[in-house]
Amino acid sequence: DQQVKQNSPSLSVQEGRISILNCDYTNSMFDYFLWYKKYPAEGPTFLISISSIKDKNEDGRFTVFLNKSAKHLSLHIVPSQPGDSAVYFCAASEVDSNYQLIWGAGTKLIIKP
Amino acid sequence: NAGVTQTPKFQVLKTGQSMTLQCAQDMNHNSMYWYRQDPGMGLRLIYYSASEGTTDKGEVPNGYNVSRLNKREFSLRLESAAPSQTSVYFCASSEAGTASYNEQFFGPGTRLTVL
Numbered sequence: 083d084q085q086v087k088q089n090s091p092s093l094s095v096q097e098g099r100i101s102i103l104n105c106d107y108t109n110s111m112f113d114y115f116l117w118y119k120k121y122p123a124e125g126p127t128f129l130i131s132i133s134s135i136k137d138k139n140e141d142g143r144f145t146v147f148l149n150k151s152a153k154h155l156s157l158h159i160v161p162s163q164p165g166d167s168a169v170y171f172c173a174a175s176e177v178d179s180n181y182q183l184i185w186g187a188g189t190k191l192i193i194k195p
Numbered sequence: 196n197a198g199v200t201q202t203p204k205f206q207v208l209k210t211g212q213s214m215t216l217q218c219a220q221d222m223n224h225n226s227m228y229w230y231r232q233d234p235g236m237g238l239r240l241i242y243y244s245a246s247e248g249t250t251d252k253g254e255v256p257n258g259y260n261v262s263r264l265n266k267r268e269f270s271l272r273l274e275s276a277a278p279s280q281t282s283v284y285f286c287a288s289s290e291a292g293t294a295s296y297n298e299q300f301f302g303p304g305t306r307l308t309v310l
Contacts (some may be wrong), residue, residue, distance in 0.1 A: 086237065088252045097245060098197055101230075116298070123303065123304070124229050124304075125285050125301025125302050125303050126285070127301065128299065128300070131298065173237075173238075181252060182254070183238075183240070183299070184237075184242055185237030185238045185239070186237050187235055187237045188237060195265070
């Protein structure tokens with residue numbers, strides 16, 4: 083049973099527009115959420131995170147929104163740039179999880195020029 | 196700084212062969228992790244080491260063993276490889292050992308094929 087779900091395997095967005103990547107989770111004990119970005123033949127790199135005590139965190143062009151009642155988070159990229167084309171993973175952890183991150187399957191974002 | 200390095204980058208094994216995947220980090224991190232990534236799935240934790248001298252099982256430890264050789268190095272061993280272990284393996288490290296701060300830094304991965 084997947085505890086973290088990214089239901090869109092891929093997303094195509096025009097350069098300059100907003101990209102919205104979604105993530106749903108089932109475990110109400112998750113208290114920390116992270117987004118990672120992955121280019122082909124490279125390991126994932128940390129992008130942005132949010133604690134469950136917040137509903138929004140912003141870092142430059144990247145904003146993560148958390149809706150705890152819906153068990154849903156989203157990553158907004160504005161404006162989208164060609165270099166944003168990558169696979170984006172959502173991950174979550176819970177208190178006393180012994181440092182384990184639970185990962186979604188990823189969404190491949192394609193930015194069209 | 197090289198960050199997290201992994202060797203080898205690619206490996207092909209026959210069923211039943213053994214091998215060790217090497218990982219090293221130069222960021223003085225306490226915690227290190229081994230993941231596998233299969234097509235259409237997220238990363239799954241195989242083993243982790245919260246600090247030097249400790250190792251613990253993750254979600255999918257069967258068929259693997261690990262050694263935290265020192266603070267820098269964390270190796271993953273397949274004693275008798277099986278086709279189900281065909282995957283991309285990632286090593287990662289993190290500075291803090293608490294679930295609330297879990298920014299992990301990843302190596303480039305090892306693509307392993309077991310025939």
